[in-house]
Amino acid sequence: MLKKFTRFLFSREKIQYDVLIVGAGPAGLSAAIRIKELDPNKSVVVIEKSGTLGGHILSGNCFQPTAMNELFPNWEKMENKPPLDTPVSEDHFHILWNEKLSLQIPHMFYPSTIRNHGNYVISLGDLCVWMGEQAQALGVDIFTSTAGARVIFDEKDRVIGVATGDMGIAKNGEKKSNYQEGIDIVANQTILCEGARGSITERVIEKYNLRKDCEPQSYGIGLKEVWEVPPEDFKAGLVQHTVGWPLCRNTYGGSFLYHKNTNQIHLGLVVGLDYENPNLSPYQEFQNLKKHPKISRFLKNGTCISYGARVLNEGGYFSIPKLTFPGGMLAGCSAGFLNVMKIKGSHNAMKSGMLAAETICAKQNVEPGQELVEYENAVKSSWIYDELYRSRNFKGSFKYNIYSGLFYGAFDGFISKGREPWNIKSHVKESESYLTKDKAPQIKYEKPDGKLTFDLLDNLARSGTNHEHDQPAHLKVIKEAGPKESINLYDGPEQRFCPAKVYEFIDTKEGKKLQINAQNCLHCKTCDIKMPKDYIRWTVPEAGGGPNYSGM
Amino acid sequence: MKVLVAVKRVVDSGIKVRVKPEGIDLQGVKMTINPFCEIAVEEAVRLKEKKLIAEIVAVTIGPKQGAESLRHALALGADKAIHVTTEARIDQAVQPLDVANILAKLVERDNYNLVLMGKQSIDDDFNQTGQMLAGLLDWPQATFASNIQITDGVAQVIREIDGGLQTVKFKLPGVITCDLRLNQPRFASVPNIMKAKSKPLETIPLDKLGKLHNSIQITKTEAPAVRKGGAIVENVDVLLQKLRTEAKLF
Numbered sequence: 135m136l137k138k139f140t141r142f143l144f145s146r147e148k149i150q151y152d153v154l155i156v157g158a159g160p161a162g163l164s165a166a167i168r169i170k171e172l173d174p175n176k177s178v179v180v181i182e183k184s185g186t187l188g189g190h191i192l193s194g195n196c197f198q199p200t201a202m203n204e205l206f207p208n209w210e211k212m213e214n215k216p217p218l219d220t221p222v223s224e225d226h227f228h229i230l231w232n233e234k235l236s237l238q239i240p241h242m243f244y245p246s247t248i249r250n251h252g253n254y255v256i257s258l259g260d261l262c263v264w265m266g267e268q269a270q271a272l273g274v275d276i277f278t279s280t281a282g283a284r285v286i287f288d289e290k291d292r293v294i295g296v297a298t299g300d301m302g303i304a305k306n307g308e309k310k311s312n313y314q315e316g317i318d319i320v321a322n323q324t325i326l327c328e329g330a331r332g333s334i335t336e337r338v339i340e341k342y343n344l345r346k347d348c349e350p351q352s353y354g355i356g357l358k359e360v361w362e363v364p365p366e367d368f369k370a371g372l373v374q375h376t377v378g379w380p381l382c383r384n385t386y387g388g389s390f391l392y393h394k395n396t397n398q399i400h401l402g403l404v405v406g407l408d409y410e411n412p413n414l415s416p417y418q419e420f421q422n423l424k425k426h427p428k429i430s431r432f433l434k435n436g437t438c439i440s441y442g443a444r445v446l447n448e449g450g451y452f453s454i455p456k457l458t459f460p461g462g463m464l465a466g467c468s469a470g471f472l473n474v475m476k477i478k479g480s481h482n483a484m485k486s487g488m489l490a491a492e493t494i495c496a497k498q499n500v501e502p503g504q505e506l507v508e509y510e511n512a513v514k515s516s517w518i519y520d521e522l523y524r525s526r527n528f529k530g531s532f533k534y535n536i537y538s539g540l541f542y543g544a545f546d547g548f549i550s551k552g553r554e555p556w557n558i559k560s561h562v563k564e565s566e567s568y569l570t571k572d573k574a575p576q577i578k579y580e581k582p583d584g585k586l587t588f589d590l591l592d593n594l595a596r597s598g599t600n601h602e603h604d605q606p607a608h609l610k611v612i613k614e615a616g617p618k619e620s621i622n623l624y625d626g627p628e629q630r631f632c633p634a635k636v637y638e639f640i641d642t643k644e645g646k647k648l649q650i651n652a653q654n655c656l657h658c659k660t661c662d663i664k665m666p667k668d669y670i671r672w673t674v675p676e677a678g679g680g681p682n683y684s685g686m
Numbered sequence: 687m688k689v690l691v692a693v694k695r696v697v698d699s700g701i702k703v704r705v706k707p708e709g710i711d712l713q714g715v716k717m718t719i720n721p722f723c724e725i726a727v728e729e730a731v732r733l734k735e736k737k738l739i740a741e742i743v744a745v746t747i748g749p750k751q752g753a754e755s756l757r758h759a760l761a762l763g764a765d766k767a768i769h770v771t772t773e774a775r776i777d778q779a780v781q782p783l784d785v786a787n788i789l790a791k792l793v794e795r796d797n798y799n800l801v802l803m804g805k806q807s808i809d810d811d812f813n814q815t816g817q818m819l820a821g822l823l824d825w826p827q828a829t830f831a832s833n834i835q836i837t838d839g840v841a842q843v844i845r846e847i848d849g850g851l852q853t854v855k856f857k858l859p860g861v862i863t864c865d866l867r868l869n870q871p872r873f874a875s876v877p878n879i880m881k882a883k884s885k886p887l888e889t890i891p892l893d894k895l896g897k898l899h900n901s902i903q904i905t906k907t908e909a910p911a912v913r914k915g916g917a918i919v920e921n922v923d924v925l926l927q928k929l930r931t932e933a934k935l936f
Contacts, residue, residue: 149876
């Protein structure tokens with residue numbers, strides 16, 4: 135500890151701020167904006183691993199404007215308005231039985247909590263670009279292409295900032311001609327807003343045992359495409375959700391399809407990562423989904439312009455950890471505020487960022503390393519907690535199959551409304567939920583047709599993902615025997631769950647060998663969650679790499 | 687010695703571009719500094735670190751977002767920047783001869799000893815601006831530079847040409863355009879990005895320096911043809927038949 139501290143004192147370059155925010159997503163940018171509104175003299179920096187604002191943002195997104203209305207009460211009258219230009223016009227829910235049939239649930243059967251009237255179809259990436267501009271206009275420093283590698287501790291083991299990643303290291307670990315050591319960003323408070331399964335966040339949660347009194351977090355993977363369609367197939371503001379086919383009834387998941395101005399369709403599939411069949415490929419299930427008439431009717435004359443994937447939280451209320459630690463706090467999906475029933479988390483992320491800002495600004499003379507426990511109280515007495523508590527049993531009720539979940543959703547939505555005295559917890563560790571390969575049913579996926587369904591690598595080009603190839607693989611094998619066990623026991627499900635074909639087992643003389651195509655990585659974090667034996671740890675690669683999403 | 691480095695803001699090389707009737711769809715697309723221009727900036731910074739030049743001025747032509755490329759050049763080590771502003775599409779309407787004329791005006795105004803540029807931009811791949819600028823100024827030029835040495839006002843440049851490598855020597859002032867293997871640009875560190883914000887940036891509307899004549903008209907922009915599957919043929923006769931009937935080669 136003393137060695138680390140002395141090294142910190144004497145070697146790397148340092149810059150100092152009042153508040154450091156890791157991640158330029160809705161939570162981070164809301165926090166930054168709110169701090170500057172309340173106290174313009176506070177110095178605020180946001181670091182973002184993507185090369186551009188919105189570059190690593192992927193979300194549905196049917197946006198509930200509650201937090202936006204609080205952060206920018208006059209947003210509708212602003213000259214440079216936020217990109218909320220598609221109000222929801224229609225709201226549909228279908229249960230898909232098979233590849234042809236479906237049952238539409240009439241609108242009157244939707245509990246009020248999931249009705250989308252008053253919401254907007256947006257691109258969260260575009261909203262983050264707009265929020266970034268607002269933040270910069272208020273004097274926030276935003277550094278893109280700046281990756282947070284690890285937190286910095288003081289001699290009392292409190293967080294006093296974040297060290298950015300070194301750049302220009304070759305695959306063999308040597309320094310290249312453009313090597314640049316990272317710097318230490320030191321701050322009185324550090325707000326971690328990395329999104330679901332943040333790489334720094336998970337280490338901090340482990341270190342301070344923030345999950346001591348809560349359920350472990352559960353996750354799903356969300357795959358998404360954006361299509362451009364002719365005007366005759368486009369209905370601005372149409373929102374459609376489905377459950378059922380192509381997922382089997384024991385696999386949690388469902389699809390979303392939103393019509394966004396102009397002539398764009400944002401659609402995707404969420405698959406709960408506690409699925410048990412190692413032969414399942416979430417990507418192929420998504421391609422299958424598009425063949426259903428309820429989906430293909432909109433896409434048949436269109437062009438796919440974008441693709442990507444990211445995990446999302448599914449633990450809800452029971453999985454929220456302790457929100458503060460010495461020197462900082464968790465906000466947004468790094469904490470886990472996604473409302474699973476609504477599949478909405480952006481509004482809660484923004485609100486939590488604002489509450490973090492308000493907590494910091496309410497305190498006189500914040501000392502470095504101080505733990506501001508008032509933040510947790512603020513979140514617990516806010517509408518974030520109200521709505522998460524209300525729908526707390528939603529995901530758990532799916533533990534039998536989707537019908538038990540839907541039935542309970544209706545029961546909870548209309549009758550109990552969250553007031554039921556019981557709690558249904560259903561966490562299954564995703565990396566341990568597999569059937570062995572002899573017990574797992576085979577799944578035959580059809581070849582893509584190139585028009586409606588696509589080969590994964592062809593689609594991957596639409597994510598714009600790239601990494602400097604001459605760098606150490608950022609996906610670290612932390613258990614040497616892991617790959618062998620994965621292929622022997624489960625036939626290597628990582629070859630199928632990764633939405634970027636990072637993991638391949640190739641035949642060699644010594645048998646099957648794992649090849650990691652780290653350059654393809656979409657930073658979705660699925661492997662960090664679902665890898666058999668947890669043999670992979672996702673770490674942040676050289677900054678600037680990763681997807682180049684635009685308008686996702 | 688003063689160096690002018692011209693930089694262009696282009697679509698990032700990793701992006702899969704989409705084609706619209708009026709050209710490439712630039713809406714929301716990630717833009718970065720042209721890789722060869724970045725190499726030119728890096729070379730200027732290295733020459734300054736070797737104390738061979740005293741001042742680096744970066745210039746770009748484009749809309750207000752073009753200033754990002756200038757800030758990047760300043761963060762890499764340029765001292766000052768000039769932003770020639772225009773709302774015209776830089777990937778279509780801002781063309782080599784017009785750019786060369788504008789740069790020539792700046793050279794005359796500010797008395798530079800050396801102009802460094804990328805050999806070409808990755809959006810139009812014209813590979814003309816540096817050569818035209820040298821012609822307009824009546825200066826020597828060395829293009830596709832993979833190595834630059836400057837001693838006592840004389841530049842010695844190794845050029846990458848089709849046949850191999852060619853070494854040329856000339857007395858400055860001159861124009862040098864930079865090729866891929868000249869150097870690997872450094873990363874802009876956070877402290878340098880912060881310092882760059884306070885470096886001087888001069889803004890000049892384009893019509894004060896020149897005009898866009900649009901002498902090259904883009905008549906059509908198409909996506910490349912979708913690659914068709916191949917076929918394995920059994921023997922040369924079938925191959926010849928396919929070449930005649932399908933490929934229509936003869």
